[in-house]
Amino acid sequence: MHVNAPTAALAEAASPGNEPSNPLRTDPALRAALARELRAIVDIPNVIDAPEELLVYEYDATIERARPDLVVLPASTDEAAATLAACARVGVPVVPRGSGTGFAGGALPVAGGVVVATARMTRIRELDAEERIAVVEPGVINLALQQAAARHGLRYAPDPSSQRICTIGGNVGTNAGGPHTLAHGSTVNHVLAVEFVLPDGRVTWLGGRQLDAPGVDLRALVVGSEGTLGLVTAICVRLLPLPEAVRTMLAVFDTVEGASGAVSAIVERGVIPVALEMLDAETIRAVESQARLGYPLDAGAVLLAEVEGLAEQVEEDAATVLAALTESGARTVRSADEEAERERLWEGRKAGIGALGAISPNFYLLDGVVPRTKLPAVMREVMALSEAYGFRCANIFHAGDGNLHPNIMFDELEPGSSSRVLELGGEILRLCVEAGGSITGEHGVGLEKRSYIEWIFDPPDLDAMTRVRDAFGGSGRFNPCKVLPVSHGCAQGHAAEAGQAALRLARAPGVYL
Amino acid sequence: MTTDGARVAREAAGTAADALGVLRDALPEGRERDPRGYPVEGRRPAVALAPHTREEVAAGLAAAARGGLAVVPQAGRTALAAGGPLQRYDVALDLRELDRVVEHEPADLTITVEAGLGLGALADLLRPHRQQLPLDPPGGDGVSVGGMLASARPGSWRGLLPGAGDLLLGATVALPDGALARSGGRVVKNVAGYDLHRLHTGALGAFGVIVEASFKLVPLPQATATVVCRCQHLPQADGLARTLRHTPLAARGLALVGARAAAASGLGPAPHVIVGLAGAAAALDRSVREVRLCCRSAHVPHADVRDGDEGWGRLRALAAGAGSEIDGGDGTPLVVRGSLPVAALAAVLEEAEEAGFAAWAHLAAGSLLAVAPPSGEAGDRERVALLRERCEAAGGALAIESGPAALRAALDPTARAPDEVALDIARERRSRFDPLRTVNPGRWPRLDDPGERGAP
Numbered sequence: 001m002h003v004n005a006p007t008a009a010l011a012e013a014a015s016p017g018n019e020p021s022n023p024l025r026t027d028p029a030l031r032a033a034l035a036r037e038l039r040a041i042v043d044i045p046n047v048i049d050a051p052e053e054l055l056v057y058e059y060d061a062t063i064e065r066a067r068p069d070l071v072v073l074p075a076s077t078d079e080a081a082a083t084l085a086a087c088a089r090v091g092v093p094v095v096p097r098g099s100g101t102g103f104a105g106g107a108l109p110v111a112g113g114v115v116v117a118t119a120r121m122t123r124i125r126e127l128d129a130e131e132r133i134a135v136v137e138p139g140v141i142n143l144a145l146q147q148a149a150a151r152h153g154l155r156y157a158p159d160p161s162s163q164r165i166c167t168i169g170g171n172v173g174t175n176a177g178g179p180h181t182l183a184h185g186s187t188v189n190h191v192l193a194v195e196f197v198l199p200d201g202r203v204t205w206l207g208g209r210q211l212d213a214p215g216v217d218l219r220a221l222v223v224g225s226e227g228t229l230g231l232v233t234a235i236c237v238r239l240l241p242l243p244e245a246v247r248t249m250l251a252v253f254d255t256v257e258g259a260s261g262a263v264s265a266i267v268e269r270g271v272i273p274v275a276l277e278m279l280d281a282e283t284i285r286a287v288e289s290q291a292r293l294g295y296p297l298d299a300g301a302v303l304l305a306e307v308e309g310l311a312e313q314v315e316e317d318a319a320t321v322l323a324a325l326t327e328s329g330a331r332t333v334r335s336a337d338e339e340a341e342r343e344r345l346w347e348g349r350k351a352g353i354g355a356l357g358a359i360s361p362n363f364y365l366l367d368g369v370v371p372r373t374k375l376p377a378v379m380r381e382v383m384a385l386s387e388a389y390g391f392r393c394a395n396i397f398h399a400g401d402g403n404l405h406p407n408i409m410f411d412e413l414e415p416g417s418s419s420r421v422l423e424l425g426g427e428i429l430r431l432c433v434e435a436g437g438s439i440t441g442e443h444g445v446g447l448e449k450r451s452y453i454e455w456i457f458d459p460p461d462l463d464a465m466t467r468v469r470d471a472f473g474g475s476g477r478f479n480p481c482k483v484l485p486v487s488h489g490c491a492q493g494h495a496a497e498a499g500q501a502a503l504r505l506a507r508a509p510g511v512y513l
Numbered sequence: 514m515t516t517d518g519a520r521v522a523r524e525a526a527g528t529a530a531d532a533l534g535v536l537r538d539a540l541p542e543g544r545e546r547d548p549r550g551y552p553v554e555g556r557r558p559a560v561a562l563a564p565h566t567r568e569e570v571a572a573g574l575a576a577a578a579r580g581g582l583a584v585v586p587q588a589g590r591t592a593l594a595a596g597g598p599l600q601r602y603d604v605a606l607d608l609r610e611l612d613r614v615v616e617h618e619p620a621d622l623t624i625t626v627e628a629g630l631g632l633g634a635l636a637d638l639l640r641p642h643r644q645q646l647p648l649d650p651p652g653g654d655g656v657s658v659g660g661m662l663a664s665a666r667p668g669s670w671r672g673l674l675p676g677a678g679d680l681l682l683g684a685t686v687a688l689p690d691g692a693l694a695r696s697g698g699r700v701v702k703n704v705a706g707y708d709l710h711r712l713h714t715g716a717l718g719a720f721g722v723i724v725e726a727s728f729k730l731v732p733l734p735q736a737t738a739t740v741v742c743r744c745q746h747l748p749q750a751d752g753l754a755r756t757l758r759h760t761p762l763a764a765r766g767l768a769l770v771g772a773r774a775a776a777a778s779g780l781g782p783a784p785h786v787i788v789g790l791a792g793a794a795a796a797l798d799r800s801v802r803e804v805r806l807c808c809r810s811a812h813v814p815h816a817d818v819r820d821g822d823e824g825w826g827r828l829r830a831l832a833a834g835a836g837s838e839i840d841g842g843d844g845t846p847l848v849v850r851g852s853l854p855v856a857a858l859a860a861v862l863e864e865a866e867e868a869g870f871a872a873w874a875h876l877a878a879g880s881l882l883a884v885a886p887p888s889g890e891a892g893d894r895e896r897v898a899l900l901r902e903r904c905e906a907a908g909g910a911l912a913i914e915s916g917p918a919a920l921r922a923a924l925d926p927t928a929r930a931p932d933e934v935a936l937d938i939a940r941e942r943r944s945r946f947d948p949l950r951t952v953n954p955g956r957w958p959r960l961d962d963p964g965e966r967g968a969p
Contacts, residue, residue: 185675198938202934203963204934205935211671211672214852214912216712218712218938221712223708241761309792310796310800311799314796316793336613344864401700403702415777423641438701441700441702441704457706460694465709467942468942468945469726473938483706
């Protein structure tokens with residue numbers, strides 16, 4: 001799925017004179033000296049400088065690639081802090097990296113520099129079942145934390161679909177969501193505190209071990225800052241008790257509009273399910289071609305709804321949801337209480353992206369948000385636009401949140417298709433903005449959307465954000481060219497404009513989203 | 514450049530009278546109010562202004578900053594005794610005219626309102642749609658949206674329900690340089706840009722004045738009830754509360770109430786556990802049965818079911834210093850909030866009550882509230898310092914949420930063990946947003962004190 005040549009645009013971004021300051025690119029002796037210094041901190045094998053090994057760190061879940069000059073794998077906060085201090089002395093870009101599952105190019109070292117990967121920081125330092133908190137290192141895999149919590153009858157609420165491979169540190173970077181964000185909120189609502197290394201190497205805890213710690217809430221700012229403010233080396237999260245009862249319902253509809261109408265009908269009845277997920281016809285067919293789950297091939301949409309809580313509450317809410325589904329024209333509704341059976345209903349949702357990967361050479365996974373009531377209209381326009389551009393578009397998304405994930409399928413070998421797909425992606429996100437929504441609900445801005453961000457924020461807004469970023473002292477050296485648009489972004493001014501234009505497409509198949 | 518910077522700015526602007534003239538000219542006619550209506554900490558501002566639009570707020574702030582004047586935003590006047598004492602107070606910025614609903618699409622369960630709107634008015638507006646903003650900060654209905662966010666005092670549902678920062682989708686803030694800066698949005702899920710709105714939450718205006726906010730709403734529960742359990746002694750109440758915390762219930766509140774707090778809120782002078790229930794009728798019935806079962810096994814004699822929110826309102830009023838002057842003057846009651854591990858709540862609660870506070874704890878948030886009438890500076894300082902020490906020893910922290918200015922001058926209202934690194938970031942931020950300390954100078958003593966910054 002990955003393309004092996006850097007795009008012309010990225011190559012341009014990386015050309016001398018057009019990139020954020022990175023002395024390692026012009027001074028091989030400096031690079032060797034920094035590598036030596038870092039090896040003294042983290043031990044020899046944990047600094048990577050051989051070209052063939054650096055390859056692994058050139059990409060994330062986007063197709064783009066960018067070569068770091070060095071990769072460091074610290075094993076502790078102390079090592080991470082010393083690493084950052086060394087990088088600060090030389091003034092090189094630093095890019096934090098978790099599992100590299102991001103869809104927005106957030107982990108790409110577009111200006112080169114040092115990638116600090118958290119793969120060796122994988123300890124669950126503490127799990128206190130009585131206080132319902134856990135302190136984990138950033139490299140801990142989301143699912144590993146879920147499993148550790150489940151042993152105590154607890155859970156960590158944010159559950160992005162990439163949870164088998166994504167890290168808690170990466171989740172903090174993007175303020176990750178997931179299917180259950182509808183009821184439980186995003187990562188920021190569950191992070192009590194972060195241990196944070198400033199760009200100059202100083203370490204501090206932001207937040208506390210209880211909710212609403214006194215003081216200025218810098219914690220909430222670091223969550224979702226996509227690694228541009230500093231490096232998170234530990235996270236104190238809150239855990240919630242597992243619900244007494246859960247019911248999952250899967251409804252089949254003739255049209256996406258019918259299913260969207262059901263979403264509104266459920267909410268209007270005063271029930272907010274914990275998850276409301278939708279698959280459209282294109283996705284259903286892809287899923288059925290890969291794994292026979294019994295979805296009717298002529299169905300227009302499948303809607304998954306889940307309610308949880310006290311058994312009596314679940315009974316009541318499920319009845320309400322069922323009535324809304326039926327009255328909205330659901331062809332059939334399947335319900336399940338037992339975990340194994342519920343898993344089966346979720347299977348299509350979870351396998352969806354992988355199935356799409358198997359039926360198309362490339363696809364571009366978008367992430368946009370619209371107000372829930374605009375869902376039917378915007379979906380109609382998305383489909384019309386895709387058709388006008390001549391691409392197939394499959395949708396698998398968080399309907400309850402109005403969080404769309406159109407997947408545009410294409411073949412990059414077809415001349416001109418990549419740029420047309422990008423253009424279509426831009427138009428779809430423009431639709432979201434015009435409907436009163438946002439350019440990203442959970443994947444982040446990264447490199448991909450840094451100029452789109454000007455569609456939703458005015459210059460004073462972006463100026464305020466720049467002031468905040470600069471107050472952390474990284475002055476654009478930390479994960480450069482991300483989040484803020486070019487005019488507010490790279491230390492060296494207009495570098496890597498190309499980076500965002502170049503960011504394209506073709507995501508790895510798998511379990512993401 | 515703080516107080517000193519402001520002085521330089523004022524000198525550049527000419528006399529104080531000139532500066533006030535410039536400020537008055539910045540707003541249209543009819544915006545001036547009687548400054549006697551805006552006392553804070555025994556001081557009266559030179560001028561009081563009530564802008565009608567967010568643009569007027571920004572223009573007023575910019576004019577004040579140019580003249581080196583200090584501005585204190587206010588609406589419900591429920592959070593004026595928070596933070597450090599004001600260093601200067603020239604201008605009262607009355608935001609009550611900013612009370613419009615900017616957008617409410619009931620089916621989206623989102624709303625965008627101006628900052629001066631009261632929570633009571635907001636609740637009235639949402640009720641016909643069977644929706645609510647599920648926050649119940651101390652002071653309740655009288656608290657304005659902006660004041661609630663800027664002071665960020667959690668209510669009794671916190672932990673079982675989301676906090677203000679969790680429900681806040683976006684905000685617009687007027688900055689002292691005259692800009693209006695927006696962050697977040699109006700949709701329920703959004704990760705575009707830095708979440709500055711979360712940073713303004715609890716910042717007491719340090720980084721600007723909130724003028725508009727968008728929230729996620731939730732449906733009103735089908736039914737609510739409160740179970741009031743009267744216990745024989747505190748260890749029994751603590752045991753019951755902790756058992757209930759591990760029992761599946763349709764709960765939105767779980768409080769351990771000390772005998773003094775119980776007496777002050779009309780429950781009677783014994784330790785209590787109160788459980789707030791919300792949900793379907795069948796879920797409430799089952800929950801009441803569960804609570805009664807737990808009471809029986811803990812040998813707790815009384816468990817009364819009350820309607821709706823009863824029992825909680827009195828605690829909410831107590832936490833707001835109800836019936837007292839809460840403008841930060843000498844008569845302002847003490848309200849402190851400790852953040853503590855659940856396992857330490859009862860012990861610190863007991864010490865607080867022994868020290869003369871009425872104290873209660875919210876188990877889901879790990880927070881302890883302790884309230885007392887002021888008893889003079891030395892006595893207040895001693896008992897608050899004692900409680901803070903206990904909280905910090907247990908791995909928690911203690912904030913003074915409200916109290917006389919003298920107390921807040923003697924003890925840093927928000928700091929736990931000071932972390933210089935975090936302070937540096939906050940100070941740097943404050944300087945980038947409000948270099949002259951135009952808004953609420955002194956509320957963050959460690960960000961605004963020239964001595965802290967090595968200035969003369």
